[in-house]
Amino acid sequence: MEEKLLFELDSVYRDNMRIKGFSFGKGEKSVCIVGATRGNEVQQVYICSQLIKIFRQLEKQGKIKENKSIMVVPTANSYSMNIAKRFWSTDNTDINRMFPGYNLGETTQRIAAGVFENVNDYEYGIQFTSFYMQGSFIPHVRMMKTGFENVELAKDFGLPYVFRREARPYDTTTLNYNWQLWETKAFSVYTNATDSIDVASAREAINAVLNFLNKNEIIEYSCHQGYVSQFIEGHTLVNVKSNVSGIFIRYKDVNTRVTKGDTLAEIIDPHTGLPVDTIKSPVNGIVFFHADQPVIYSQAPLYRIIPTDDLY
Amino acid sequence: MIQTIASVGLPIDETLMIKKNRLIPQSGLNGNEKRISIVTGTHGDELEGQYVCFELQRRIKENYSALKGIVDVYPALNPLGIDSITRGIPAFDLDMNRIFPGSENGSMPEYIASKIIGDLIGSDVVIDIHASNIFLKEIPQVRINELSRDVLVPYAKLINVDYIWIHSSATVLESTLAYSLNSIGTPTLVVEMGVGMRITKNYGDQLVDGIFALMKELGIWSGETAAPKTPIISEDGEVSFINAGSSGVFLPSVEHWKNVKKGDCIGKILNPLTGEVNETIFAQNDGIVFTLREYPIVSEGSLIARILA
Numbered sequence: 036m037e038e039k040l041l042f043e044l045d046s047v048y049r050d051n052m053r054i055k056g057f058s059f060g061k062g063e064k065s066v067c068i069v070g071a072t073r074g075n076e077v078q079q080v081y082i083c084s085q086l087i088k089i090f091r092q093l094e095k096q097g098k099i100k101e102n103k104s105i106m107v108v109p110t111a112n113s114y115s116m117n118i119a120k121r122f123w124s125t126d127n128t129d130i131n132r133m134f135p136g137y138n139l140g141e142t143t144q145r146i147a148a149g150v151f152e153n154v155n156d157y158e159y160g161i162q163f164t165s166f167y168m169q170g171s172f173i174p175h176v177r178m179m180k181t182g183f184e185n186v187e188l189a190k191d192f193g194l195p196y197v198f199r200r201e202a203r204p205y206d207t208t209t210l211n212y213n214w215q216l217w218e219t220k221a222f223s224v225y226t227n228a229t230d231s232i233d234v235a236s237a238r239e240a241i242n243a244v245l246n247f248l249n250k251n252e253i254i255e256y257s258c259h260q261g262y263v264s265q266f267i268e269g270h271t272l273v274n275v276k277s278n279v280s281g282i283f284i285r286y287k288d289v290n291t292r293v294t295k296g297d298t299l300a301e302i303i304d305p306h307t308g309l310p311v312d313t314i315k316s317p318v319n320g321i322v323f324f325h326a327d328q329p330v331i332y333s334q335a336p337l338y339r340i341i342p343t344d345d346l347y
Numbered sequence: 348m349i350q351t352i353a354s355v356g357l358p359i360d361e362t363l364m365i366k367k368n369r370l371i372p373q374s375g376l377n378g379n380e381k382r383i384s385i386v387t388g389t390h391g392d393e394l395e396g397q398y399v400c401f402e403l404q405r406r407i408k409e410n411y412s413a414l415k416g417i418v419d420v421y422p423a424l425n426p427l428g429i430d431s432i433t434r435g436i437p438a439f440d441l442d443m444n445r446i447f448p449g450s451e452n453g454s455m456p457e458y459i460a461s462k463i464i465g466d467l468i469g470s471d472v473v474i475d476i477h478a479s480n481i482f483l484k485e486i487p488q489v490r491i492n493e494l495s496r497d498v499l500v501p502y503a504k505l506i507n508v509d510y511i512w513i514h515s516s517a518t519v520l521e522s523t524l525a526y527s528l529n530s531i532g533t534p535t536l537v538v539e540m541g542v543g544m545r546i547t548k549n550y551g552d553q554l555v556d557g558i559f560a561l562m563k564e565l566g567i568w569s570g571e572t573a574a575p576k577t578p579i580i581s582e583d584g585e586v587s588f589i590n591a592g593s594s595g596v597f598l599p600s601v602e603h604w605k606n607v608k609k610g611d612c613i614g615k616i617l618n619p620l621t622g623e624v625n626e627t628i629f630a631q632n633d634g635i636v637f638t639l640r641e642y643p644i645v646s647e648g649s650l651i652a653r654i655l656a
Contacts, residue, residue: 044594044646044647045593045594045647046594046646047594047595047596047618047619047620047625048594048644121440122440125644125646126480126482127434127435127440132445132519139588139590140588140590140648141590141648141649141650142646142647142648142649143648144648145647145648167439167440167441168439168454203522204518204519204520204521204522205445205446205519205522207518207519208519274452276452279356280355280356280357280358281356281358282358305358305359305360306359306360330358330359331358332355332356332357332358332363332438332455333355333356333455334355334454334455334458335454335455336453336454
């Protein structure tokens, strides 16, 4: 294992911020794995730390294939993590909206540039990231439709779903999008936790990465082969919202089969305790995402369901 | 007439409401009136537009008979942000000016964004007033995407700003309110002036003078107006950026909106722990300082100044 200092930010008031990469194997730059770019992405840091532990063992055992190298960057934003803030510690900008970065620009542009110049020439790029809304997903590989994405390759992770959605203007400054522009085959892996550690979900993500690297002949590793991934397009999911606000009592978890008319949740009046809305599933399907905040706004998306026929 | 253009229930006995005040001629509407919309408060820490909304209406009400068209005033597109001194949308930590045009079926911020767009469509001109952020002070200026220059520059020349900056197009900016409206044919000017969390009254008065001049041109106002000043117009190539090379406390040596010569000292970055100067910053070219660092604490990369050659 080689520990590299990718970028260092000096500070008068704090210890310097150091972004580190941990490399394994020698030769062509095969895969780069990036964890937290936001200060609350502790699950993402945990997953990277576990991968580093495993790659260290594999390297000792000679199981990283010849002429292949792997780099893991557990976090690009320790400053925010250390003060329990999601975005950049001073100006609240999002490092994952600053790629490819600019080394003469503002602070977070420089950080993004410092990371990107070290990660942009790998064949594969894997990012552990998080959604802007609080909630849980079925673990999946997420990709944007850029013209460079490769759905079949994403199935090599063996996660239950490969999810693709249209890229929006604000996506064009993410790491994933810029990786793709620089011809790295990029994937974002979502687990069902962000600001807490979910060990079971982390194991699933770790297994998926090892599975992918094994199938693409970067490491030699025997593990559970995972699922035959189902491909879903973002626009085919059914969104379920509530027209009222209140306390959100959730009855269905992710990865649960639901039938049209099933009660997914209730919204409770916070003063009287009476239900003010009962959220029913509009379709047969599988719960792909649910919100998990205790209180909700009206119009808030509460569930996203993968529609299925499920006639039995 | 105060109207609520979007509302969302908050969890505990409160409704988030986006409001506008519509001022119409005393004689009523005949259906042919022009309409100007003044929007501000997208970022909760930008307050310069609050005074403009007040002062514009105060002056109209002083001479109501001169009003010949519709004036819609939207002082707070992000009322929760303004009330809680939060730049983004509280609870979502989301920049509201990166989610337009929004979506009726999206999350709360996207839903509100779609309602705002829906209400602004059809305005003859929209003026979207921003106030930089807490870090930088700006002279009154209009920023125009090069794609909209032909439509917007004639309007921008009327609103009495010091400077018009025509900037290159960037995909990420396609999620702004102004881009979304301009792309569907509702001309929208983005005004930047002052500094976050403060109100600079003379800038506000200057812009209100300009809004009246524009309203007169559009046939919305028949009263007396001041002649707008002639703004400097420039493109990206004429603007240079100065960023901090080290962290510390920035102390400026120049005044805002003053000329500097190449080699002039812009300011120093001080180290309060050691008593040393970490960096002395010099102008790289002759020009006028139209953006100047206001917040003293800087990190490597913090923007210190923008100079127009």
